[in-house]
Amino acid sequence: MWSWIRSPLKGKGLPGLDGIRKRKWSDLFGDNDDSEGKGHQTKVQMTCGVHGTTADLSRLVPYMTLLGIVAASFISIVDIFTHVIFEARKRVSVDITHGAVGYVIYVSSGVLLCLLSTLVCQQWSKEAEGSGLPQMKSIMSGFHDKLRNSLAVEALAAKAVGLICAIGGGLPVGWEGPNVHMSCIIAEYLSRIPYFHSLRQDKALRLQMMACACTVGLASSFGTPIGAVLYALESTSSFYLVPTFWKSILATISGAMVFDIWYKTPVAEAFENTTFGPDDYRRSQLILFCLLGTFMGIVGAFFVKCTHEVYQFRKRRLTYLSNRFVLVGVVALVSGLAQYNNELLRIDPRKAINELFSSNAMQLMTYSDVMFLLLIKFPLIAVCVGLPIPGGVFISSFLMGAGCGRLYGEFLRTVFGPSIVPGLYAVVGAASLAGGVTRALSCSVLIFEVTGQISHMMPILVAVLLSVTVANSFNQSLYDTLIVMKVRKQDNKRFPEP
Template identity: 30%
Template structure:
């Protein structure tokens, strides 16, 4: 059963059962269909279904984490046994090994597209590229279940990136319902819906609709159409409301509150503390550049070193992943370095955001709060770089958010130790609130790693307070600006490591602004003459791997349009399998392609049948007669805008309508980088 079959069954059960009992053609039927096919209903379904899945996955992963922690730390059965520390250690390490291994194997065998954050691939898709199998039900199952296991293992991984992936899959599957069949071939509508799904994925993770929309725009879009703004907000608000309502109904919440509620004073900082907040932003930018560099090295590490001398790279990579899990879980053992190392991330963030000193909590006192915070910051800095590189679904926002909060809290505790009675200013005393420093550090470091200003808005929605709006904004701006100058964002770094198609951003200060299309284009090697034969097209397909081929006139090579590779292969299959049947469209509807493309092309080339020497009947194929084309004098900045706005992977260069060259997305990116 395919994903389409599943969604058609759900659709029939929920909507058609009611509609079919009404008279055909009645006003009520038309009104119901009009409502069900509206943007509002589609976006509501997207937000609600994503939020329900997010809440369920949170419940599962939280249960896996807390049960393991409570079993090891507070189990009376284990406490009464001899050699309890050895047994506790073995159980503590065995749990993440089992869950991480299950997540890796599940992801590997079901869909490798679920590996990693998912945001780099979504950004590539929104630019017009296609990643086979990325938005399918198999990828949905692999990502959702694999993410539960990965987060439940206790490793420092988040869920915001994979959940953006999940939301985009849900959006794609919703569009496969019979209700929305008129939108399936509308690439612009699909792109707008996927863009809204990105906002839903973030808002359903943090219950932050405003920050979720802004964050999704910053990390996925080069140019964002304003007409799509309301879609993102409506879907994000729908998802975040449902997400928090379920927390209120089923998770012992007193009311609908922020995820990490803070209770800072009305005047939580003195003006003189702004200098310290600026320093937190500067160091966060430096640490973010170091983190991205470390992560890139970690990703390349298994490719350069074979730790186990195993010939099979798949087994070697699996053993390497297990080694990483064992080392991290061993160092997180509560009875080794301190009980704070084994705390779940949510509990750690709650304690770091507390307005009182951590000296009042025994869990951070060994050997002292400064050493404990520094050790937690240093180890989780390294742990996160290794964990998010493992082959399972893993987001990076929550881990770097925690790292930044730890660094900010360390600075706050130092300030509290230096000024225990507060800072005197104009005969008034401003109390030091170390939790405020943690909020600033979390916002600054996560903003620097992801290169997003909207992280500040996410922090305000997460904490439910905007008392630190000025220090947060200042620290975020400094951290983001410094990180921009030193390294690409985490997501851009992953795009480069995965060698995905990508369009780098350029500013008005770009040195190559004087270049034109004639200087960066390359000559068109493969094109289709309007009088080309089937055999000639077969040779063309065999010797190239383009997805679209330009169609030109015979004499002047004027650009007529483009034809997809799939359409050309289907025409050749039609000639091979049914040479006497000319109705190509009915053939496609009658049967699936039973022959592989390679065998069909090979057969048409080697055949002496006159049918393959016939000229291609252009009425059999769908021609895009409006491809994006420019002249040789078009400036590079305008070309960049066309790629970003039109979301295409190639632009043709013409001179008086004559095709003379082509510029691809990858080639433009290479020109900009160089």
């Protein structure tokens, strides 16, 4: 089993990423591209502004503030539309109609929405398919000119509409990757405003603007400005310019303020702060958290391998699913059939995570429900990652990790008594599995901001570190694997198995 999970490319680099890693600094910032800033000599200065002048700061500060506000507002509107459509489907098919009629309405509406999601991607922009983080990672590595279509307004429209339809149709995909992609497109078009045009001409600064946009997309997904900056640094950057940090903080704080305003309304679901007491964690339990982190690292590597193998199996063996509409329709049909009779599968992932993180006994779910949720969600998510629709995976891995951690905590509670708080193990499991899938240590900072507590800092940091270390010993991160999958989709060259 270990040899199956392990990537034969470990230590050799991934195909499709070699070009990124071999590019010279002069290739990234030289004057050899044909952008609007051609002939403008780039000056990468470690100063507070573009070139350290007041005039440049007078453009840079408003740009970053505007980026945070506009991108976060757009992302919040998309999320609210998604929530409204998803709830409307449930209300019509479950509350208003019943039995076979409700079943047909729920399943058929889900299939139609998912087909619409892949249709808009096909007609408007195929660059809107998938997470969006792999494309942004390539752009941040210097391939801006080769991936301009990823930053087109058509990609923004396809990403927004496709995401609304995919999640509203019931597919278990996340929104954090698409939010990052949409934020970067908004940043691209804001930089074309005449007042900000001089910022765009500096190629080093242009990459910094993209980095800030990535952080805004993440901060607008979870309301976590600090964790978003660190996560974007790990997940999208092959290198990092220090002056990007304060710009990212400014942009994410603006976006987090908008997030806080939107998600205080009853229209959208939001993460709730945890209420763990000072005695819920004891140093004697640290070994138990270490075991959980190690196991989540193995599960994360296994999930990455499963995602790639499912994609390869579908391409090689299931040729009748080569048509995007047949493929998406079949997955949406299976998802709808499984969801209708199980309310647990229909609730918002944030609501389920809040339940799993609770320091008290669960109200909405039983232990068998959590186990059933994991058994159904895991294969569905692995299949959905490779579908030609917009969708991320972070929130899905977050949910699966929370479920595994909750079950582990409940088991320990039956063995060691009431000194064990299962909700705390759910929090650690969520951060650990997210780290095992994405290989980002900053998942620990994200969870601190999501839960609003740092009393459980030590077990989370240790568990995430173990998870990332163990997962890296088997294969590459999911985002690197998605880059390989996209390269293979666009190129007929045969690469070694990752």
